[in-house]
Amino acid sequence: MAARRLFNTIAPVYDQLNDQLSLGLHRVWKRMTVKWSGAATGGRALDVCCGSGDLAFRLAEAVGPSGSVVGLDFSANMLADAARRQQQRQQTLGPAYNMEWVQGDAMQLPFEAGSFDAATMGYGLRNVADRPAALRELHRVLRPGCSVAILDFNNAADNAVVDAAQAWFLEQLVVPAARSLGVAEEYEYLRPSIQRFPSGPQQEVLARQAGFATAVHYPIAFGLMGCLVATKAE
Numbered sequence: 001m002a003a004r005r006l007f008n009t010i011a012p013v014y015d016q017l018n019d020q021l022s023l024g025l026h027r028v029w030k031r032m033t034v035k036w037s038g039a040a041t042g043g044r045a046l047d048v049c050c051g052s053g054d055l056a057f058r059l060a061e062a063v064g065p066s067g068s069v070v071g072l073d074f075s076a077n078m079l080a081d082a083a084r085r086q087q088q089r090q091q092t093l094g095p096a097y098n099m100e101w102v103q104g105d106a107m108q109l110p111f112e113a114g115s116f117d118a119a120t121m122g123y124g125l126r127n128v129a130d131r132p133a134a135l136r137e138l139h140r141v142l143r144p145g146c147s148v149a150i151l152d153f154n155n156a157a158d159n160a161v162v163d164a165a166q167a168w169f170l171e172q173l174v175v176p177a178a179r180s181l182g183v184a185e186e187y188e189y190l191r192p193s194i195q196r197f198p199s200g201p202q203q204e205v206l207a208r209q210a211g212f213a214t215a216v217h218y219p220i221a222f223g224l225m226g227c228l229v230a231t232k233a234e
């Protein structure tokens with residue numbers, strides 16, 4: 001199944017499954033990711049592969065009303081969900097946050113070089129067709145000295161216990177829950193995609209090859225997840 005079709009298909013159940021299956025923990029991991037991105041008051045921040053907008057909304061809180069956030073994704077259904085959630089938020093919080101949703105490709109970002117102060121990517125790098133190209137694009141659009149934080153499942157092939165726990169969660173809990181919502185095939189994709197995903201140290205090498213001056217991969221949740229933090233030279 002093509003990636004864009006997969007994400008358009010799961011959009012209606014995506015948030016619900018993330019909340020239920022991670023016991024809400026994905027929110028904690030996303031909060032850590034925004035902190036690692038260095039997003040700060042008044043800055044212009046970018047969330048690539050934004051999906052329904054979880055990380056973009058957190059970035060908006062970090063940059064505040066004097067800053068701005070762009071969320072980019074290639075799935076129209078995910079972006080529609082993000083825009084709907086933004087409207088709901090505005091009804092309760094007021095139109096304080098400057099947010100924009102852009103349909104586009106992570107491997108060819110429609111932004112000028114050096115135009116963002118911070119960037120995030122949540123569960124996107126594993127899914128793009130050309131990871132080096134996506135990393136080069138993130139490096140290009142960041143201002144010198146700024147960082148991107150990239151959250152995803154961790155390929156734990158080097159740790160038999162963590163790898164077995166991750167396989168158990170996915171095969172015994174995640175896929176059956178997805179099956180009950182009619183999207184088993186889409187969630188069966190997760191395990192092999194994690195096995196194909198570069199390990200943390202390999203991601204650090206890819207980021208440096210893409211031009212980043214420093215790159216550190218932090219394991220999260222006992223190594224089930226991980227966050228790659230890469231910084232552009234001053």
Ligand SMILES: C/C(=C\Cc1cc(O)c2ccccc2c1O)CCC[C@H](C)CCC[C@H](C)CCCC(C)C
Binds near residue numbers: 025123189221224
């Ligand atoms: C937010 C999460 C996953 C997002 C996600 C990423 C993808 O690439 C997908 C591809 C295809 C279908 C769906 C997704 C997708 O949802 C992470 C949290 C939710 C997960 C679905 C469940 C995570 C299970 C973990 C292995 C264990 C949680 C451990 C915790 C200590 C309880």
Ligand SMILES: C[S@@+](CC[C@H](N)C(=O)[O-])C[C@H]1O[C@@H](n2cnc3c(N)ncnc32)[C@H](O)[C@@H]1O
Binds near residue numbers: 048
């Ligand atoms: C698993 S979702 C993650 C959504 C969100 N970042 C989160 O953490 O909940 C992956 C997202 O990446 C998007 N995506 C995958 N490949 C892409 C690409 N080449 N360009 C833009 N978006 C892409 C999908 O449409 C999907 O919304």
